Amino acid sequence: MIGLIDANNFYVSCERLFRPDLQAKPVVVLSNNDGCVISRSNEIKALGIPMAAPLFQVQDLLDQHQASVFSSNFALYADLSARVMSILEALAPRVEVYSIDEAFLDFSGIQDISKTAQHIREQIAACLCIPTCIGIAPTKTLAKVANHLAKKNPRYKGVCILEKASDIEAVLETFPIEDIWGIGRRIAARLKALGITTAEELKQMDPRWMRQTFTVVGERLVYELNGISCLHLEPEIQALHSIQVSRSFSTPLTQFDAVREAVASYATRLAGKLRQHHLKTTTLVISVCTNRFQVRNRRYYNSILINLPTALNDDSRLIAASIQGLEAIFKTGFAYHKAGIVALELIPLTAIQLTLFDPKGEGSAKAQQISRALDKINQRYGRGTVHMAACGPRLSWRDKKSRKSPSYTTSWRQLPKVFAK
Numbered sequence: 209m210i211g212l213i214d215a216n217n218f219y220v221s222c223e224r225l226f227r228p229d230l231q232a233k234p235v236v237v238l239s240n241n242d243g244c245v246i247s248r249s250n251e252i253k254a255l256g257i258p259m260a261a262p263l264f265q266v267q268d269l270l271d272q273h274q275a276s277v278f279s280s281n282f283a284l285y286a287d288l289s290a291r292v293m294s295i296l297e298a299l300a301p302r303v304e305v306y307s308i309d310e311a312f313l314d315f316s317g318i319q320d321i322s323k324t325a326q327h328i329r330e331q332i333a334a335c336l337c338i339p340t341c342i343g344i345a346p347t348k349t350l351a352k353v354a355n356h357l358a359k360k361n362p363r364y365k366g367v368c369i370l371e372k373a374s375d376i377e378a379v380l381e382t383f384p385i386e387d388i389w390g391i392g393r394r395i396a397a398r399l400k401a402l403g404i405t406t407a408e409e410l411k412q413m414d415p416r417w418m419r420q421t422f423t424v425v426g427e428r429l430v431y432e433l434n435g436i437s438c439l440h441l442e443p444e445i446q447a448l449h450s451i452q453v454s455r456s457f458s459t460p461l462t463q464f465d466a467v468r469e470a471v472a473s474y475a476t477r478l479a480g481k482l483r484q485h486h487l488k489t490t491t492l493v494i495s496v497c498t499n500r501f502q503v504r505n506r507r508y509y510n511s512i513l514i515n516l517p518t519a520l521n522d523d524s525r526l527i528a529a530s531i532q533g534l535e536a537i538f539k540t541g542f543a544y545h546k547a548g549i550v551a552l553e554l555i556p557l558t559a560i561q562l563t564l565f566d567p568k569g570e571g572s573a574k575a576q577q578i579s580r581a582l583d584k585i586n587q588r589y590g591r592g593t594v595h596m597a598a599c600g601p602r603l604s605w606r607d608k609k610s611r612k613s614p615s616y617t618t619s620w621r622q623l624p625k626v627f628a629k
C-alpha cells in the first residue's frame with residue numbers, strides 16, 4: 209500500500225504556526241509581487257475566492273471580511289517543509305518527497321495502516337501545528353484519489369484508505385476524470401469527447417487502446433486505476449531537467465535599462481541555483497511580456513533561445529548571455545510586466561567539456577572563484593549584500609513583498625521573541 213500525505217493549505221498553515229491568533233480566521237498568501245492568491249484558508253475558500261485569483265479582483269471582499277493577507281515567505285515554507293519531511297523519514301520506512309507539501313509513503317508491511325497514518329498526522333500536528341490528510345491505496349494514482357476524499361470529507365478524520373475492490377469502484381464511479389492525477393485539461397477534454405467522464409469509465413478502458421490513443425501515459429493510468437502499480441516510489445531526488453527564474457516586476461517597466469537590470473539579477477539567481485545543484489547549462493531561454501490583465505495597453509510577448517559557447521554557471525557570463533538575448537527581443541513602446549530566464553540542458557559538473565579557445569578552463573576557473581566568493585559573502589551577510597553591477601543600483605523591479613512575515617526559523621535576527629511574566 210502507498211500513502212500520499214498532503215498538508216492542508218500549507219503556506220497558510222506555515223503563517224499560522226507563528227500567529228496562533230489567526231486560527232479559524234480568514235488568511236491568504238500571495239504569489240511573488242503580491243499578484244495572485246496562492247494559498248487560502250478554509251474560511252477564504254468558503255467566501256468563494258478561487259485559487260490564483262488576482263489580488264485586485266478580490267481585495268474588496270478580503271477587506272470586508274478582515275482577512276489577513278501575507279506576501280509569500282518561501283524561506284519559511286521551505287524550512288517547515290524540510291521539517292515535515294524529516295518527521296516522515298523517522299516514521300515511515302520509505303518516503304518520496306513529491307512537492308513542497310506532499311510526499312508518498314511506503315505502507316507495505318505495516319500492520320495497522322489506519323493507526324500508523326493517524327500517528328503520523330498527530331506527530332506533524334504536535335511538532336509543527338500543520339494539519340495534513342493522508343490517502344492510502346494500492347497505487348499512487350489511487351492514493352491521490354484517496355487523499356482527495358480525505359480532504360473533502362470530514363467523515364474520514366484525515367485518513368482515507370481505499371483497499372477493497374468494491375470500495376474503490378464505488379468511489380471511482382463518481383470521481384470526475386479531470387480530478388485524476390496526471391490528467392491535464394486537454395486530455396480531459398479529449399476523454400470527455402469520447403464519452404469518458406468518470407474514473408470508473410476510464411478504468412474499464414482497454415489498456416492497449418489507451419496506449420495507441422494516449423501513449424504509454426494513458427495505458428499506465430488504466431493499470432493504476434485497476435490497482436496495478438506502475439509508478440513506484442522514487443526515494444532518490446529526480447534529476448532536474450530545467451531551472452527557471454521568472455518574476456513579475458513590482459511596477460511596469462518601459463525603459464530597456466530597467467528591464468536589463470532585472471534580467472541581470474535573474475541571471476544571478478539562476479547562476480546561484482545552478483551552483484547549488486552542482487550543474488552548468490549550455491542553453492538559455494530569455495522571455496519578456498506585458499501584463500495580461502491590463503487589456504487596454506498594447507500586449508507583447510517574445511522569447512529567444514541562446515546557445516552558450518560552453519557550459520556555464522557563473523554570474524558574469526550568464527548575465528552577459530542573458531542581456532544579449534534581451535537586446536534581441538526588447539521592443540520600446542511597451543510597459544513590461546515580467547521577464548524570465550530558463551536554463552535548459554543541465555549538465556553535472558563532473559561531465560563538462562572544455563572549449564577550443566580556453567583549453568585549460570582558465571576563464572572558467574576565475575569566474576568560478578568570483579562566484580564562490582559572492583556566494584560566501586551573501587550566505588553570511590544575507591542575500592544581496594554584494595551583487596553584480598549589471599543588476600543596477602535602482603532595484604526598482606524588486607519584489608514588493610510588503611506583507612511578508614519574518615523568517616522566523618531561518619534568520620537569527622528574526623527569531624520570534626517570547627515574553628514571560
Ligand SMILES: [Mg+2]
Nearest residue numbers: 214215216309
Ligand atoms: Mg497541499
